[in-house]
Amino acid sequence: MKSFKYLIILFFLVECGYTPVYQSVKTSKFKLDNINYSGDTKISRLILNNLQGFKDGNSNNIFDAYYISEKKEKIVSKDKKGNPSSYKIQIEVNLELINKNNDKKFTKKFAKETTYNSIDNNFELNKYKKKLEKNLTSQILQDMNNFFDIVGNDR
Numbered sequence: 001m002k003s004f005k006y007l008i009i010l011f012f013l014v015e016c017g018y019t020p021v022y023q024s025v026k027t028s029k030f031k032l033d034n035i036n037y038s039g040d041t042k043i044s045r046l047i048l049n050n051l052q053g054f055k056d057g058n059s060n061n062i063f064d065a066y067y068i069s070e071k072k073e074k075i076v077s078k079d080k081k082g083n084p085s086s087y088k089i090q091i092e093v094n095l096e097l098i099n100k101n102n103d104k105k106f107t108k109k110f111a112k113e114t115t116y117n118s119i120d121n122n123f124e125l126n127k128y129k130k131k132l133e134k135n136l137t138s139q140i141l142q143d144m145n146n147f148f149d150i151v152g153n154d155r
Contacts, residue, residue, distance in 0.1 A: 029152035031057035
């Protein structure tokens with residue numbers, strides 16, 4: 001009986017044309033030719049992996065992309081002993097797109113931040129911090145994809 005329910009749900013999902021909202025493969029009205037980056041290497045490589053999908057396209061609207069990524073960490077508060085009890089992490093990406101056809105420049109700064117509490121176990125704290133960095137970078141990538149849609153429509 002349970003498998004029949006799952007079969008019916010699967011049937012409706014397939015037939016209704018369901019696609020994920022933040023699908024990484026997008027059809028775009030522009031193409032990236034050269035991608036150059038600097039700054040924090042982990043964040044820059046995550047962004048580069050996402051931007052590689054825009055290199056393969058059949059558009060006449062071709063851009064060069066340059067971006068600088070930066071990660072900032074601050075101690076927000078300390079306990080009575082002077083040990084950090086909460087932190088703030090901020091990720092910034094400065095993006096510049098240059099149209100190869102008409103040398104038109106588009107620049108935008110993307111920034112996301114969050115605060116988190118300290119954990120006594122340093123291994124767990126570092127693991128949690130990496131997860132937060134990845135989530136913030138993912139949010140920035142979503143904003144960048146929206147920006148690319150806007151730039152692709154501008155002529």
